[in-house]
Amino acid sequence: MTGAALTVLLYGLITALATGLGAVPFLFLRSISPRVVASANAVAGGLMLGASFGLVAEGTHYGAWQTLVGALLGVVFILVTQRLLGDHDIEFGRVRGADARRMVLIVLVMTVHSFAEGVAVGVSFGGGPTLAFVITLAIAVHNIPEGLAISAVLRPRGVSVLACAGWSIFSSLPQPLMSVPAFLFVEAFRSALPYGLGFAAGAMVFMVLEELLPEAYNRARRPVVAVQVSVTLVAMVLFQQYL
């Protein structure tokens, strides 16, 4: 059993590292204009909305009520976090104010979402480790756009590409850490899973609607932002369903 658990942990770490690849596209991005911030927000918003669609689909599969309760708690979590952050003059690197709040929130939200995903991975591994490699590969690929979402918010606000990769990996670390206990105690975790998935989805959707989209609309033309969000959203759902 411990051997299998170690395998799950090792595979999980690989999937966390893959998240760092999401920062790679930003190596090729030179100037950071208001239009780039708008596009990055739109892409991050589409990716997060798409990811939440996947989480909700999985959560309601385990229980609709539990997913709903989880989602409402996720929204409350963001509201409370914003209140707490609002009381302090927070800094993220050299950035302060509203931008710093968005940066802290995205790292926090994506990290929380990895907790839920880690449990989902562990529970699905519980069926037997034969498919372990395939599942790991799938999750690793699935994590890359999540790193892209984080980097899209951090990079235009002056965080280095390397640090973007670092924060992306950091946000995924709960995934392997949670997958092991979930794998060992499948039954106990299975009942908590829909709450966790709903929580992550509620927090992500709310953050996109409150923080990312309004800023994007302020900095670029409406149809451009809309197309970027819509295409990314649909692409993300298909990507995470089929890879």
Next chain:
Amino acid sequence: MNPTLVVLLFSAVSAGAAVLGGGPFLFRRALPISQIGWANAGAAGMMLGAAYILLIAGLPRGGGGVAAGALLGIAFVTLTHMLSGTDDLDLNRLDDTSPAYGYQVLFVNSLHSASEGVAIGAAMALDLPFGTFMALAIAVHNIPEATVLCAILTGRRVGVASAAGLAVATNLSQVLLAIATFAIVGAAPATLPWAAGFAVGALIQLVMAELLPESYHQAGHRSIALVAVLAMGMVVFLQSVLA
């Protein structure tokens, strides 16, 4: 009942529900701008929920077709906005009484409900009870949407009854497209994932290009995000409980 009659009946209910959007204006001459914003946000959230349930239901019928259809749907909405010169149009100008603006608003609303008609038709073709739920969700969504339209129309000194009538009239394209989509998919079942995908792409694009951008100027970001996330959660939850 004959399936086509079911489609006719429920898409007519959906279009007719728009009459309720005029309700608030029986009691008050005008609504505070923040309430118009919440009406937009509620309509946006329900529409995002409708896109989610249609996407999840459509994917098993063919991911490739859904993906291609979604891109076509996004392109359709974007191109019709561009070609009609309404892509940067503020759809909630309550003080603009020029005839040209009136026609543009009615035109945009009619096109908007055409895409919703495709959603109802495709959902009915997937499964009649599912399609019925979709039609009822769109019906409820049509109410706040009609309230926004009635706010613009009554601001132009159109009577409440005529405004509510025009709101229903702009939704008639919904009935037409629901039946046409249902008939086409019935005759050529291979088009089902394309039709579902088209509706998903169009609905998301309408939310991102028409409903959300206005709303952020009408009420605070936090209240807009809250209304939208709750409206979306309600549609998703009810569908997964009833399924």
